[in-house]
Amino acid sequence: MVSVFERIGNARQWVRGLLFGTGMLALAACEAGPLPGPTFGGASSPVDVALLVPSGSGVGELDQIARSLENAARLAAADLNGVDVNLTVYSTRRDSATAVAAARQAVAEGADVILGPLDGDVAAAVGLAMRGANRSVLTFSNNTAIAGGNVYLLGQTFADSAQRVARYASSQGKSRVLVVHAQTVAGEAGRAAATGAAQAAGMSVVATAPYENTLPGIAAATGRIRSTATTSGADTLFLTSTSAGALPILAELLPEAGLGPDSLQYIGLGRWDLDPRLTSMSGVQGGWFAMPDRARQAAFASRYSSATGSNPHPLAFTAYDGIAIIGALWAQGGANPLGGQALTRQSGFQGSLGPVRLRVNGTNERSLAIGSIQGGQVVTIDAAPQGFGGTGF
Numbered sequence: 001m002v003s004v005f006e007r008i009g010n011a012r013q014w015v016r017g018l019l020f021g022t023g024m025l026a027l028a029a030c031e032a033g034p035l036p037g038p039t040f041g042g043a044s045s046p047v048d049v050a051l052l053v054p055s056g057s058g059v060g061e062l063d064q065i066a067r068s069l070e071n072a073a074r075l076a077a078a079d080l081n082g083v084d085v086n087l088t089v090y091s092t093r094r095d096s097a098t099a100v101a102a103a104r105q106a107v108a109e110g111a112d113v114i115l116g117p118l119d120g121d122v123a124a125a126v127g128l129a130m131r132g133a134n135r136s137v138l139t140f141s142n143n144t145a146i147a148g149g150n151v152y153l154l155g156q157t158f159a160d161s162a163q164r165v166a167r168y169a170s171s172q173g174k175s176r177v178l179v180v181h182a183q184t185v186a187g188e189a190g191r192a193a194a195t196g197a198a199q200a201a202g203m204s205v206v207a208t209a210p211y212e213n214t215l216p217g218i219a220a221a222t223g224r225i226r227s228t229a230t231t232s233g234a235d236t237l238f239l240t241s242t243s244a245g246a247l248p249i250l251a252e253l254l255p256e257a258g259l260g261p262d263s264l265q266y267i268g269l270g271r272w273d274l275d276p277r278l279t280s281m282s283g284v285q286g287g288w289f290a291m292p293d294r295a296r297q298a299a300f301a302s303r304y305s306s307a308t309g310s311n312p313h314p315l316a317f318t319a320y321d322g323i324a325i326i327g328a329l330w331a332q333g334g335a336n337p338l339g340g341q342a343l344t345r346q347s348g349f350q351g352s353l354g355p356v357r358l359r360v361n362g363t364n365e366r367s368l369a370i371g372s373i374q375g376g377q378v379v380t381i382d383a384a385p386q387g388f389g390g391t392g393f
Helices: 004-010 060-079 096-108 120-131 158-171 185-200 215-232 247-256 294-308 316-332
Strands: 047-053 085-091 113-115 137-139 151-153 176-182 204-211 236-239 265-268 288-291 349-351 354-358 364-366 369-374 377-382
Touching: 047 060, 047 096, 047 316, 060 085, 060 294, 060 316, 085 096, 085 316, 096 120, 113 316, 120 137, 120 151, 137 316, 158 185, 158 236, 158 265, 158 288, 158 364, 158 369, 176 185, 176 215, 185 204, 204 215, 215 247, 236 247, 294 316, 316 349, 316 354
Parallel strands: 047 085, 047 113, 113 137, 137 151, 176 204, 176 236, 236 265, 265 288
Antiparallel strands: 288 369, 349 354, 354 364, 369 377
16 A cells, blocks of 8 residues: 555656745846936837847756747747837856846947846846846736836736636635745745735635645645545645645545545646646545636647747746737837836737736736636636726726
8 A cells, every 4th residue: 555655756747946036136226327328219220139048047948948038038029019119138157147237238238228137146247236227127927026226027926816817716616715825035025915816806815824835734734634624624725835845745645545636626826737647646536726718828839839949837927928028119119118007007918828918116007817727627617807997907
């Protein structure tokens, strides 16, 4: 008979570190004084974009991400109508000092805007260095802790995903939420996003269930989670982990502990559609989560594959959207086409996966569908909105 720890050990390959930095880097910098902002010369004048990618660190996976980001940016530049993009690629080596030096070099070489970098702490450092240069930084990160000022996030944020799935759950009559989260920086961020979204949707957060983010810790927590769900009267289990973390382990152990999706509604903070192995697990069948429009996602992947002969990394859409936003604003013109007022226009932009708009606080709002895993397949049960109305969907 296979023990629970042997089965968890088999799932160990699922547990990986997050690619996004979660802490702020404390920096002391001396600026010589603000530099002039980008000069707009009309749609006939090229826009100079500095693309900061995480290559050169010696980590093969990061080099792959860097190639995918560059490919997507070049694809977007080719798709622009009437706007020329001068794209210069700089390696950050996933290091703040290297990234800051690259951004300063880019400005000295005429860059109008910074696209990237990937990690939150690196993006924070670049944003701080670029304030004096009056350049906007559109980072691929989803780390809301570093957003604001001249730093804008392109990655799909926890808060945006949580708000979409919580609103849907509330519309389906769910009202009492138990939030399950890891005792990590990312886990606490997920807890905050899930709690805030549930309350904003008119639901009650009846309890939270933290767990130590180790294999024994996750196994030990399942009994407590079941007990908490029973005593609190929860009708919704909000799982904040992803398929790269504890989600597959919880999806196996919680039903065995008597807390399966047949007893209450599972909803997720992460993209349950990204890893096909997850769809075969009984514990996530019938669960709800937020995801981009599947038709748009397939069209983007097909366009990317046709142009490059490879499949896009899941983060590639951020680079495409960054160029699409920059191109749309450059064509529109104005005194400061890539400044904060232009970037945060209420109507938003058409991104690779659907409408997207940047918020004044540096975060973003995306048009997301509600997905579910049913019969081992990912299905759409509530379509993504096709645009923005007023201050929200």
